[in-house]
Amino acid sequence: MTIRILIVDDQPLLRTGFRLILEEEVDLEVVGEAGDGEEAIERAAELQPDVVLMDIRMPRLDGVEATRRLVRDTAPADGAPALHVLVLTTFDLDEYVVQALRAGASGFLLKDAPAEDLIAAIRAVAAGDAVVAPSVTRRLLDRFAQTVVEPPEPSSVLGTLTDRELDVLRLMARAMSNAEIAAGLGVSETSVKTHVGHVLGKLGLRDRVQAVVLAYESGLVRAGYP
Numbered sequence: 001m002t003i004r005i006l007i008v009d010d011q012p013l014l015r016t017g018f019r020l021i022l023e024e025e026v027d028l029e030v031v032g033e034a035g036d037g038e039e040a041i042e043r044a045a046e047l048q049p050d051v052v053l054m055d056i057r058m059p060r061l062d063g064v065e066a067t068r069r070l071v072r073d074t075a076p077a078d079g080a081p082a083l084h085v086l087v088l089t090t091f092d093l094d095e096y097v098v099q100a101l102r103a104g105a106s107g108f109l110l111k112d113a114p115a116e117d118l119i120a121a122i123r124a125v126a127a128g129d130a131v132v133a134p135s136v137t138r139r140l141l142d143r144f145a146q147t148v149v150e151p152p153e154p155s156s157v158l159g160t161l162t163d164r165e166l167d168v169l170r171l172m173a174r175a176m177s178n179a180e181i182a183a184g185l186g187v188s189e190t191s192v193k194t195h196v197g198h199v200l201g202k203l204g205l206r207d208r209v210q211a212v213v214l215a216y217e218s219g220l221v222r223a224g225y226p
Helices: 012-022 037-047 063-074 097-103 115-126 134-145 156-160 163-173 178-185 189-203 208-217
Strands: 003-008 028-034 051-055 084-089 107-110
Touching (some): 003 012, 003 115, 063 084, 097 107, 097 208, 107 115, 156 189, 163 178, 163 208
Parallel strands (some): 003 051
């Protein structure tokens, strides 16, 4: 199956670079480009892409609001997104990235990531997985968590989770992969996948990105604490 991609960035040179990389792959097709959020919404409605590569800081309409509108307007009745947004951010951790994740983005990737990482991330989000760049996740979420002067006590919404599911959620929030969680808990990776599925289902979350943000917002995980 060919994955249809819309590239959204206000820098034409970057859009061209991404296009050249992606069009080398037989299963990826760049169906269009947009230079800002308003154009992204128009082009997405016209072209029906599977994945949108979304810059954050753009004129007219930024990537956060564009993501929110795209996810909202394309979600069918069952709540699963009809398209997936992969946010592209800079190495200095754009402060709007967490907002974009809350708005419905399926993950984020550094703009200077290797080409193979970008390609793998697109395939992952197109398949319904979440992608969070592990090299920056801790810094990003710690920065987000530190904006809360008094961290809340763990939210009652987490009361539906078992102790093992809470353990898995904590480790997810530390940017650990399923394999790393399995090794840390001494269980199989298949068991971890099952627990992750239970966490998302019980909390009504779309993917593990939303779970990570909730873990910080709810007080389950705090910056600087193990």
